[in-house]
Amino acid sequence: MDFKNAKELLALCQEKNLPISEVMRQREILLGETSAxxxxxxxxxxLEIMKDAAFSPIKNPVKSMGGLIGGESRKLYEFQFQGKSLxxxxxxxxxxxxxxxxxxxxxxxxxxxxxxxxxxGIVPGLMLxxxxxxxxxxxxxxxxxxxxxxxxxxxxxxxxxxxxxxGCQAEVGIASAMAASAAVELLGGTPLQCTYAAxxxxxxxxxxxxxxxxxxxxxxxxxxxxxxxxxxxxxxEMSLAGITQFIPLxxxxxxxxxxxxxxxxxxxxxxxxxxxxxxxxxxxxxLCS
Amino acid sequence: MSFxxxxxxxxPNMIGPSSSHTAGAARIAFLAQKMIxxxxxxxxxxxxxxxxxxxxxxxxxRALLGGIMGFSTDDMRIRNSFDIATDNxxxxxxxxxxxxxxxxxxxxxxxxxxxxxxEMTVRGESLGGGKVRIVEINHVKVDFTxxxxxxIVIHQDTPGVVAYITRCLSERNIxxxxxxxxxxxxxxxxxTIVESDGxxxxxxxxxxxxxxxxxxxxxVQM
Numbered sequence: 001m002d003f004k005n006a007k008e009l010l011a012l013c014q015e016k017n018l019p020i021s022e023v024m025r026q027r028e029i030l031l032g033e034t035s036a037x038x039x040x041x042x043x044x045x046x047l048e049i050m051k052d053a054a055f056s057p058i059k060n061p062v063k064s065m066g067g068l069i070g071g072e073s074r075k076l077y078e079f080q081f082q083g084k085s086l087x088x089x090x091x092x093x094x095x096x097x098x099x100x101x102x103x104x105x106x107x108x109x110x111x112x113x114x115x116x117x118x119x120x121g122i123v124p125g126l127m128l129x130x131x132x133x134x135x136x137x138x139x140x141x142x143x144x145x146x147x148x149x150x151x152x153x154x155x156x157x158x159x160x161x162x163x164x165x166x167g168c169q170a171e172v173g174i175a176s177a178m179a180a181s182a183a184v185e186l187l188g189g190t191p192l193q194c195t196y197a198a199x200x201x202x203x204x205x206x207x208x209x210x211x212x213x214x215x216x217x218x219x220x221x222x223x224x225x226x227x228x229x230x231x232x233x234x235x236x237e238m239s240l241a242g243i244t245q246f247i248p249l250x251x252x253x254x255x256x257x258x259x260x261x262x263x264x265x266x267x268x269x270x271x272x273x274x275x276x277x278x279x280x281x282x283x284x285x286x287l288c289s
Numbered sequence: 290m291s292f293x294x295x296x297x298x299x300x301p302n303m304i305g306p307s308s309s310h311t312a313g314a315a316r317i318a319f320l321a322q323k324m325i326x327x328x329x330x331x332x333x334x335x336x337x338x339x340x341x342x343x344x345x346x347x348x349x350x351r352a353l354l355g356g357i358m359g360f361s362t363d364d365m366r367i368r369n370s371f372d373i374a375t376d377n378x379x380x381x382x383x384x385x386x387x388x389x390x391x392x393x394x395x396x397x398x399x400x401x402x403x404x405x406x407x408e409m410t411v412r413g414e415s416l417g418g419g420k421v422r423i424v425e426i427n428h429v430k431v432d433f434t435x436x437x438x439x440x441i442v443i444h445q446d447t448p449g450v451v452a453y454i455t456r457c458l459s460e461r462n463i464x465x466x467x468x469x470x471x472x473x474x475x476x477x478x479x480x481t482i483v484e485s486d487g488x489x490x491x492x493x494x495x496x497x498x499x500x501x502x503x504x505x506x507x508x509v510q511m
Contacts, residue, residue, distance in 0.1 A: 064306075111302075
């Protein structure tokens with residue numbers, strides 16, 4: 001029950017007539033030499049942490065360690081509460097929870113790196129928004145997290161999820177591909193449609209640089225988590241509507257990795273380029289002085 | 290290729306903000322404190338590279354201090370580790386070293402002193418995603434990750450010691466995953482590091498210690 005790439009994953013899904021999530025779950029039980037009960041309990045814990053991290057800053061906003069962010073999710077929440085949201089129900093909740101999770105992270109709260117701390121808001125952002133709007137049970141969301149895990153595993157195995165190696169496209173890009181795929185499965189799409197959505201996200205976020213102000217996981221990371229979750233949602237909708245992609249996920253993961261390695265070091269988490277090198281960012285940061 | 294678990298992707302569960310600068314730092318210090326008899330009286334951290342430049346904003350200092358007190362990467366007490374260390378009577382300091390650049394970008398030296406006056410220095414590197422590597426013990430180059438249970442034996446560099454260690458392991462039916470030998474120089478102090486799958490029996494320390502050429506034995510359980 002193992003697979004090296006998306007092609008093998010899809011073949012397994014077809015052969016066993018299982019969704020991506022269940023293939024990944026059974027792979028974990030088998031290769032992790034553990035039981036279904038333990039695997040599910042661990043994923044329940046993941047979901048529990050994700051909820052706390054996404055909900056708590058809305059109630060109790062806190063300033064980040066580096067002082068660059070804090071309070072954004074509360075503002076979004078109040079704006080929606082007043083009926084002013086432009087994005088609509090699912091997306092407005094998604095960006096609120098995604099940004100909230102980054103606030104929790106930046107204030108030394110407990111989060112799930114999914115796949116990284118800097119991109120930790122995207123998978124929970126979309127999953128929790130869909131849960132609320134479509135009234136999915138915790139068990140259903142837990143299962144969808146295995147789907148997200150499968151896409152992240154492919155990127156970890158065949159490329160990278162480190163901003164220092166592949167830029168933000170490797171962190172926020174992959175997290176968004178994970179969320180898009182999981183969303184498609186949640187809404188009844190096929191395994192192939194899941195990979196179309198993931199492929200779309202990587203296409204749309206290709207080349208995104210990692211340029212954190214002051215080298216901290218705060219700004220623009222938090223904004224990009226909102227951007228990532230939006231990309232995931234549009235890709236999921238496109239795929240569910242029947243739009244196909246002729247560049248398969250494996251090729252998009254490969255090209256994301258190739259592009260990432262071509263990014264100059266200044267744009268790979270060193271805080272020497274991009275947003276981090278703007279005059280206004282330098283004024284805030286004092287890293288070089 | 291080693292197995293990538295779904296919880297390596299959807300995880301680790303960690304105190305933010307950074308898997309390398311916070312979770313990895315806590316993990317290095319957690320491994321370091323396993324190598325000295327508690328309680329600790331004093332600990333000095335020297336930070337290099339990106340650790341030196343950004344440790345405050347990443348809470349690297351709090352994470353290191355938390356790890357030294359045995360907190361895991363998802364322990365909420367990390368946030369308050371300064372106060373907790375002070376309450377426990379641990380004297381601590383952080384020194385950024387930006388002069389030495391010939392090191393991995395996220396490197397820390399941890400100098401520990403316990404209440405018996407025993408000293409130990411450990412150098413660790415944070416590799417990203419919460420993964421770490423211990424690369425020096427008391428200035429001798431070593432290499433282990435803490436992903437397996439490890440036995441660290443400090444001994445005289447003399448014939449027969451390694452054979453003795455492996456005999457102790459085989460008597461307890463311990464399967465060796467990796468085994469490496471490091472030394473300061475010929476005939477001086479040597480370090481044998483044995484990594485094994487699963488939990489190690491606690492009495493292994495006592496059994497290995499019986500050989501007079503063995504100075505110290507430490508076990509770091511996975």
